[in-house]
Amino acid sequence: MPNNSRKKQLLLHACCATCSGFLAGQLSADYQVAIFYYNPNIYPQSEYVRRRDEAKKYFARQECRFIESDSDHNKWREMIVGLEREPERGKRCEFCYRERLEQAARYARDHGFDAFASTLAISPHKDAQLINRLGKELEQKYGVEFLAGDWKKQDGFKRAMDLSHEHNFYRQNYCGCEYSRLEK
Numbered sequence: 001m002p003n004n005s006r007k008k009q010l011l012l013h014a015c016c017a018t019c020s021g022f023l024a025g026q027l028s029a030d031y032q033v034a035i036f037y038y039n040p041n042i043y044p045q046s047e048y049v050r051r052r053d054e055a056k057k058y059f060a061r062q063e064c065r066f067i068e069s070d071s072d073h074n075k076w077r078e079m080i081v082g083l084e085r086e087p088e089r090g091k092r093c094e095f096c097y098r099e100r101l102e103q104a105a106r107y108a109r110d111h112g113f114d115a116f117a118s119t120l121a122i123s124p125h126k127d128a129q130l131i132n133r134l135g136k137e138l139e140q141k142y143g144v145e146f147l148a149g150d151w152k153k154q155d156g157f158k159r160a161m162d163l164s165h166e167h168n169f170y171r172q173n174y175c176g177c178e179y180s181r182l183e184k
């Protein structure tokens with residue numbers, strides 16, 4: 001992922017190396033990509049550290065900037081009070097996507113990025129349409145372009161998994177929060 005200062009600057013919200021490695025590589029053809037790691041939903045802390053460190057190591061090798069934003073899981077739990085029993089892809093997830101996207105949008109605006117995006121939509125377990133709608137709402141609110149895309153197209157997830165196998169990334173078997181962990 002070579003640095004090219006003439007390219008537009010893209011802040012790419014990422015949740016793990018598996019989803020972000022492939023997508024960052026694709027987007028770096030047109031953008032100067034910086035990774036934004038903000039995932040207060042991930043539980044327990046050891047899991048958070050494991051996912052973060054995997055991604056951080058990979059992007060260091062790619063010479064790609066890695067920004068970690070404070071992630072307070074207790075605060076996140078306070079925010080989702082009342083939504084604990086929601087099924088995966090329900091209202092709790094909508095809140096969770098919005099919270100992470102909004103932090104990315106705010107950071108992008110405050111730090112002069114041209115656009116922001118998220119790797120969340122690449123997973124077949126996530127609602128890409130909803131994520132793109134939320135991203136577009138935040139684009140209006142923060143005045144920074146949201147790069148909406150159906151990253152699952154053209155075998156996006158499969159290619160992400162291929163890259164993950166190639167680099168032997170850690171691949172979690174639940175989305176992130178304790179509620180998704182219990183559903184497994």
Ligand code: SF4
Pocket residue numbers: 041042088089092093094096097175176177178179180
């Ligand atoms: S299942 Fe995933 S997206 Fe939904 S609230 Fe939990 S961590 Fe967030």
